[in-house]
Amino acid sequence: MSCLFCQIVDGSVPSKAIYQDDKCYAFADIKPVAPVHILVVPRSHIASTAHAGGEHKELLGHLLLTAAEIARSKGLEQGYRTVINTGDDGGQTVDHIHVHLLGGRHMAWPPG
Ligand code: 5GP
Numbered sequence: 001m002s003c004l005f006c007q008i009v010d011g012s013v014p015s016k017a018i019y020q021d022d023k024c025y026a027f028a029d030i031k032p033v034a035p036v037h038i039l040v041v042p043r044s045h046i047a048s049t050a051h052a053g054g055e056h057k058e059l060l061g062h063l064l065l066t067a068a069e070i071a072r073s074k075g076l077e078q079g080y081r082t083v084i085n086t087g088d089d090g091g092q093t094v095d096h097i098h099v100h101l102l103g104g105r106h107m108a109w110p111p112g
């Protein structure tokens with residue numbers, strides 16, 4: 001198994017768990033860029049949004065709603081940002097789809 005986030009999901013690479021259920025796992029980013037920086041990943045391997053299909057519709061919705069639920073639990077009433085990087089131009093560095101939940105500071109727009 002060479003996928004880092006599959007290894008995090010199965011526990012062979014340690015991580016700081018934030019939330020988990022039968023479909024997804026959320027953990028603290030190892031190099032946070034905001035006071036709250038959490039990654040929400042599906043337990044099953046999907047490389048990116050570019051690799052996702054109609055059969056993943058419900059799962060992708062679940063990732064976003066889970067990020068929103070975690071944001072509520074972290075008290076991010078002032079708002080937050082959810083980001084999914086896809087491919088080289090999108091800045092994706094780990095090829096297992098993940099939602100970044102960023103919060104606790106003001107986010108600039110447009111992103112770099
Ligand atoms: P991407 O650049 O693919 O959108 O995001 C990958 C994220 O994974 C980065 O924010 C990076 O800090 C995080 N990351 C990379 N390796 C690890 C790791 O071993 N553990 C954790 N918790 N996060 C990681």
Ligand code: ZN
Binds near residue numbers: 003004006007044096
């Ligand atoms: Zn994977």
